[in-house]
Amino acid sequence: MSEYIEREKLIDQLLPLADASAKLHDGIMTAIFQVKNQPAADVPSVVHGHWEVFAPWGSKKTVICSECGNYSPLAGEYAYCPNCGARMDKEENDNV
Ligand SMILES: [Zn+2]
Incomplete structure (x- = not known):
């Protein structure tokens, strides 16, 4: 069974993590870029x-x-x- 999430809520949770860690910043920003570029499901x-x-x-x-x-x-x-x-x-x- 497919599960769906809300893109903006996920990004809102990831952004503070990117800001909190210089080590993880680039990796998290890459993940956010990927999340933003995924096609939306027709739900x-x-x-x-x-x-x-x-x-x-x-x-x-x-x-x-x-x-x-x-x-x-x-x-x-x-x-x-x-x-x-x-x-x-x-x-x-x-x-x-
Ligand atoms: Zn009814």
Whole structure:
């Protein structure tokens, strides 16, 4: 299974190491150059959502997807929205 990393976050972690060591500076800067010149993978971004409690018509409790509004009595059992694919790991107050 392929794994992906964020280029800028890696570079942000490598730069202080290059600055901290004269011995390692050139090697780390070469690594940063290589990281910057790698082609980007075509990876779709992950949508994060959460289940919101919803009780229409006074009937039994159900949940709706915070991202697409899909509702289902069983949807809250899923880690992903079966309609839009949002990953249900976002807290209600997250601003991400
Ligand atoms: Zn959804």
